[in-house]
Amino acid sequence: MKRAMTLALAVTIGLLGLVLAQGRTVTLLWSGAITGPTSDVGGPYAAGIEDYCRYANEQRLIPNVTLNCIVRDDQYQNPNTQRILEEALDRSKPAIYLGYSTGAMLQLKPLIQEVKLPTIPASAHIGLIDPPNNQYFFLPVSSYSEQVVALMEYINRSEKNARIALVVNPSPFGRAVVDHARRAAQRLGQTIVDVREVGGGNLDNTALLRALDAAGAQYIIHQNVAGPVANILKDAKRLGLDRKIKQMGAVYTGGSDLIRLAGDAAEGYLWASSYYTLDENTPGIALQRQLATRYNRSADILNSTNYTAGMLAAAIAIEAMKRAAQRFSGRIDNDTVYQSIIGMNGPNAFKPGFAVSTKAGIEIDFTRSEQTGAEGLRVLEVRGGKFVPITDPFTSALFRQVRNP
Amino acid sequence: MRNPWAQTGNYRTSYAQDTTIFFNYREILSVGLLLVALCLLPLFLERSQVLVLNFILIYAIAVLGLNITTGYAGLISVGQAAFMGVGAYTVALSAPSLPFWLTIPLGGLVAALAGFLVGIPSLRVKHLYLALATLAFQEIFVWVVGRSPALAQGSAIPVEMRNFLGLEITFRNHNYFWYYVILFVLVVLVVAWRNLLRGKYGRALIAVRDNDRAADAMGMDPGRTKLFAFALGAFYGGVAGGLLAYMQRAVVVEEFTLVRSVALLAMAIVGGLGTVVGSILGPAFIEFLRLGVERLSEWMKANPFIQSITPAGVDVASALLPLSFGLVIVLFLMFEPRGLYNWWRLVRSYFRNWPFRY
Secondary structure, eight states: OHHHHHHHHHHHHHHHHHHHHEEEEEEEEEEOSSSTTTTTHHHHHHHHHHHHHHHHEEETTTEEEEEEEEEEETTTHHHHHHHHHHHHHHHTOSHHHEEEOHHHHHHHHHHHHHHHOOOOOOOOOGGSSSSOOTTTEEEOOOHHHHHHHHHHHHHHHHHHEEEEEEEOOOHHHTTTTHHHHHHHHHTOOEEEEEEEEETTTOOOOHHHHHHHTTTTOOOEEEEHHHHHHHHHHHHHHTTTTTTOOOSEEEEGGHHHHHHHHHHHGGTTTTEEEEEEESSEEEOOHHHHHHHHTTTTTTHHHHHHHHHHHHHHHHHHHHHHHHHHHTTTTTTTHHHHHHHHHOOOOGGGBBSSSOOOOTTOOSOOOOOSSSSSEEOOEEEEETTEEEEEESSOOOOOOOSHHHHOO | OOOOOOOOOOOSHHHHTOSSSSSHHHHHHHHHHHHHHHHHGGGSOOHHHHHHHHHHHHHHHHHHIIIIIIIOOOOOSSSSSHHHHHHHHHHHHTTTTSSHHHHHHHHHHHHHHHHHHGGGGGTOOOHHHHHHHHHHHHHHHHHHHHGGGGGGGOOOEOOOOOOTEEEETTTHHHHHHHHHHHHHHHHHHHHHHHHHHHHHHHHHHHHHOOOOHHHTOOOOOHHHHHHHHHHHHHHHHHHHHHHHHHHHSEEEGGGGGGHHHHHHHHHHHHHTTHHHHHHHHHHHHHHHHHHHHHHHHHHHHHOHHHHHOOOOOOOOHHHHHHHHHHHHEEEHHHHHTTOHHHHHHHHHHHHHHSSSOO
């Protein structure tokens, strides 16, 4: 009897030790387009989140906590996104949600507000952090609108009264920037000569480019994904307009995808991005290289800025969870993670090394009212088949004025 | 008259009997039992599973409408999602000032008006040419919404309903509340559908589909019938769109693109064109197929053996979903063009005659 009791006690202590060693499980949810439209962005983005999560679990970034990273394919369909989110809310109660597409995120705003779930979307649509129902949304990098206004400010440095055409995706994702760009142009003395909507399948852009040339456009600013932009760049080169009209665009227009698709025609293209490139030696990029090798990722994924973007989103989420555990006696849930995110500023700003810092040396910071993480960005240019930074990191001075005029 | 509860065949002896909504008492009983089961079903499901049911029922309403236009009147429409969109945007704009039980029918009526206008080309063109006219409407709808500041240029317009007769609608009961609303609307619209088809307007639809000149010679007005079919089909679409707007708490234009129209047409084909049962089986089959393949795809991605035998750089698991969706439609068109309804008919006729073979 005594031996049996000793044995039972030993087994109980062993099991308890095992449970304590393993700790609790906390869920992080991402759903996005691994297949379907924009999967060229969604695939690497998902890989970035998966890999950073595996790394966080292996390194025990949050002591005594195992991360349950749910990465699911919504095929770019809003009903699927809603179902996946509600399924997770029912079954695993995620502490944070990493979202994806503009449409789905805008649609889910009321639900996210109601369930008070901190959300870090891949979409940088300004409407996500504009009222109403914006409290729990946090953009990892500056919004599309801010990127476009920053590009206009960059143009203004070298050329006053420039004539600019906007070519945007025919969707809320593309149109988000138009109003802000018009207001910025007014203040900078620039002229928006035309706004055109161009989606995928734009195999011949002769008419578009001729029309913009006839309208006197000196610059084209794109808010799109890489495919349509690459086709326009190739046609501009074919028509000899690449020397006459300078083209540039916001974050999802550029990266390795653009260079792969446009080839030589991409030379000279300007890109607004907050992310470091793979050629730079920063802790984040070094980690990206290391993880891509460790988890057998292809060269295409390693080279993709969207892989970096996925890692940055996951890094912010996991850092917020870690801080929640420290601040709230191990309690990691939507409420404590939200408190941690809005406390991520000043001396507590986060510096993972995936994105450039502002002049104040801050990479990622959030407050209750300032819901943009990396506010610094650079303009990069394609030179010799690579994006090379041609400016120091800067923050748009004008955007905050045109956002709420 | 034989015992109506024991009928194993067609014993109808009068025209009035031939035009009843239900053919026999057993059918009334089975429909009643089905409704009771559907009312009890959410008690056994998770909230997110009820959401899936809601989508199926909403698509079923839209497919019912499509079946009036395409299945019964034979007018090919690839603009049903746009009609849903008209209903959804009507709801989004009127929801702040009207209760949902007014906004949803209003959405249907505005969509019906749009359907009437879109149907005008059907007075002059047929078949593929008419399909192109509806395709044009579909594209024009998306284009107009994208350029209308009043419709947020396709961005989200919130549609929230927080209270109904003192019942607070929150995240916890949202899906359950809308399940019962959608189910009620579906039942009303199915009964209206059956009621329509047993009368002269329903027969006119079939007559015009089969031969509009012959229908004209017999005193029917093919033009008016076609416009009626378009308007009614669009009404069903508009109601479905309005319900979807409330279900999703916001309206965005991406929900009402050509892709959705094609998906609705696929649901109608898979279910069986021109049938009530097919209008419900089609969306259910496609949605459950989507869920099943999604699970299979996730399992394949997590399985090291499967990953080891697939060539590097080829993501078979991810490709499974679009592949299966296309394959199912092709297989149905080739081997069962009458859709799932035919299987249902065979099963039902077997049990109706049971234990006799004939």
